Amino acid sequence: MTAIQPAVDTVEHASGTPDLEQPYRELGLKDDEYARIKEILGRRPTDAELAMYSVMWSEHCSYKSSKVHLSYFGETTTDEMRSKMLAGIGENAGVVDVGDGWAVTFKAESHNHPSYVEPYQGAATGVGGIVRDILAMGARPLAVMDPLRFGDPEAADTRRVVHGIVAGVGGYGNCLGLPNIGGEVVFDSSYQGNPLLNALCVGAMRVEDLHLAHASGTGNRVVLFGARTGLDGIGGVSVLASETFGGDEHSGGRKKLPAVQVGDPFTEKVLIECCLELFAQRVVVGIQDLGGAGLSCATSELASAGDGGMHVYLDRVPLRATGMTPAEVLSSESQERMCAVVKPEDVDAFMAICAKWDVIATDIGEVTDGDHLVITWNGEVVVDVPPRTVAHEGPVYHRPIERPADQDALQADTPDALARPSTPEELLALVTTMASSPNLASRKWVTDQYDRYVRGGTVLAQPSDSGMIRIDETTNRGVALSTDCNGRFTKLDPYAGAQLALAEAYRNVATSGATPVAVTNCLNFGSPEDPAVMWQFEQAVKGLADGCAELGIPVTGGNVSFYNQTGSTAVLPTPVVGVLGVIDDVRRRIPTGIGAEAGETLLLLGDTRDEFGGSEWAHVVHGHLGGLPPKVDLAREKLLGEILVAGSRDGMVSAAHDLSDGGLAQALVEACLIGETGARVFLDGDADPFVQLFSESAGRVLVAVPRTEELRFTDMCTARGLPWSKVGVVDPEAGALEIQGIGTLPLAELREAWEATLPALFD
Amino acid sequence: MSLRVGVITFPGTLDDVDAARAVRYADAEAVPLWHADPDLRGVDAVVVPGGFSYGDYLRCGAIARFAPVMQSVIEAAGKGMPVLGICNGFQILCEAGLLPGALVRNSKLHFVCRDQWLKVENNTTAWSSRYERGAEILVPLKSGEGGYQADQRTLDELEGEGRVVFRYVGGNPNGSRNEIAGITSANGRVVGLMPHPEHAIEALTGPTDDGLGVFLSLIDAVGVPA
Amino acid sequence: MARVVVDVVPKPEILDPQGQAVANALPRLGFEGVTSVRQGKHFELEVDDTVDDATLAKIAETFLANPVIEDWVVRRVDA
């Protein structure tokens, strides 16, 4: 078996063969996009250039459909909001100054489609990718989170996807040594053929150690380090090879390559330690992770962020497979690789550190004066492009936008007519039914597969409202994070839905005692070519940006994932919002479970209205989705947050749990079970008990305050205009949740209902 | 001068920072040891921490046992130096032959992370003397291959000689034979366990501070150097 | 009763971190001359005589192997 040496399509060859047919359509480029590439280059692109442009101009890399909308985040961010931001949208990840000389960086990313094709590896490499983004900023990755969406829990294929994704998130994150401090597990049939795997990573560094990727300084070396480059994820680009070689696997073409990448968390763990040592020894000028578009992305982005010139000797790239073409090497999505720019005098020290960690490092080129990215292959020029045209000047689309024709009908179909429970027996049974429903049941089956302890900084993780980590052992400064999104709310009203997601994440962070300071997002939508989807997207972006402006916290970064649909049916619009909070002393964190102190009073903060549009109750009991989502009041959320943080600071609050899906009933169940303590609850006799227990009105939190602090705390609420009501007392002796006038539920029975559901479905 | 306790880092070790912190919380000095360097730097005891040494792709601990530092540890253990293996460290000590038996995939095949009750069965080892015999402690367990296996003869021997140090209570989390969570060498100086006492040294970041006793016990075993 | 062996290995173009870890470790342990290692899974099945080859292939393909990233071979062996 002899490998045929590929004849390489050089720039010279391209100039001489202007009319050669190229498979640009198979690579996803439109006629006018291809024409523009020819115009930029003044000739047809080489195979390698075509590979680069096609992947960098894809929706995923170029944000061509979302760009015009995302700029709204920048427009709505004031200087005041920006004041704590050290890096924002456009960088690998946003960076926020959190005090004591610490900078925190965090970002979420999606890996949805790969996680359907090969759930384990798709999820694993999703985690790996976001961790490298954080690492590229110069930060030590500290924790991960994983907002997940799955199809109908009863459907046969859901089991495959759940098992694979959860094991993949755990397998990679556990082996990497990053605690998993939170996430989401949501089931809805719209995700049946298109689960969502979003992964978030948070890291920290000293403010002065912030590294932004750039490649300035003529003569600086470009070093590729980490794993070897193989045929991973180049399924699309294989059309180039097959075009030249007739597409037969045995003649050098590679028709049927899987687009699947396999992760190697061990290599990534070593890469993390190696990178951190490189940063600490100050032997790198800039660093870039290799993500979606591999070397195409890393070289063009590094070059355009610097002075613009770079020469890469592509044949030096260490390969894992034989006979790879330049186009394949440039497009390979092999994981666990990084690219650094290093001063010539630091190269020896750089290589020594890599050798210590057994990391393969190769000098693959240099920064040049001039403004072209030139890539050679065995001495022949295969790429010669202005790098900005690859990395940043891709196409921009103003896609048609149209409010869906059935949106009015959807909103008019309110849940008002749905049958409600009325007798105490029905209400009591509903508490258990809701607690055991797949979206409200305990997430333990999932989270027990994730290491939440490693690194010893985890202060709060599941089942708390937010994940919290200590970042400084001497001062006890820490950060808290929560991700949220209710796709049903967003479907009913994308603008309000995005704000509700923001409000919930904000509230979760504040509920644990931290002050929210910054936002990231992962916007999962259907096809941008569908005007109705674009309307949802535009509305959600507007809602989120306006909401952030009202709360005074900036969006520091995010990710857009389009084409999430099965056939022509889009998933529920799912703009996952992540909020980062700061807490100056993690020892004053507020736990979620009640019973930490004897004789606590239970207070409900906020207003409860008859709001059931998009609620979990309508979904579980009636399979209904219609009407309007709950009202958003961000000023109220802000006040609520301030009260909670003040309460934590002054030791007035011993536990708190925010109200969201399932309303007060579910919050009570969780607060009791997590705290392993019973409670006696009294409802307002003048109001509808069903509404009091199950409404999903926003802006509410259940707090437990020690008897001695009750007056001080309620006085503060009253003085600041926050409605509160006394809803019960903690009762350690009871061993039950007693709702007066309705009935009593022994904790053991509730625990069984809450904890048995996911094991029953998936064990 | 305080007690000097070596903490080994292999490529892929994860809980070394935590083990070192636990050593410091016990008022001893944590001395970093590097897998490729056979020098034990004059330490009084060694902790082999948790993680996935060299990725653990072949079999947990299979590659790490051959590391230069482990050759020194094996030799020092032979002369009575206290050695503690936690999780991956336990697996490495078994692979290295310092402790009998082996650890296999959890019976439910999933990685398990949970707060786990353990019973202290033997309080005469270098790493358990601070506990009352029969005491129950709550520490994190987090592992995918934590099922303790050994042939019947070995098990009989371990039980007969009282060399089971920690036993799971409240249900077997991973299919370990005889609910074994941790064992010791015949001389009581080498101890290996799957659960993580180093993650239970303060209530802020662990379920309890029950695990600190493991590290404090060492002071009794070695004595504080003058 | 028959004994059947199914071997599952990662496809050649797919990264094999396990095999790579073994290959990298061997020289360190003093074993020279092993130039490449791939690590896969090995299943030994006892099956009734009613189970035909087509069924065995189906079991291997749909369950024991993940054809997206793995190749597999089924062999009947003498008991």
Next chain:
Amino acid sequence: MARVVVDVVPKPEILDPQGQAVANALPRLGFEGVTSVRQGKHFELEVDDTVDDATLAKIAETFLANPVIEDWVVRRVDA
């Protein structure tokens, strides 16, 4: 150059949760007649001709398998 296969399986008296999980799942997937499954590891090595059988046995015994819980077989196969 020679190709060598090493198969490693859990000893019969050692619990094999992976094999058991496969055995339990098969009937649920509609495959009847598989009475027992053991799951082990399968290694494919490329070795120089200088590597003799004794060395291969040593690699298998000291490294690829853990003799406390596993049995192993080495086979040379035609390239």
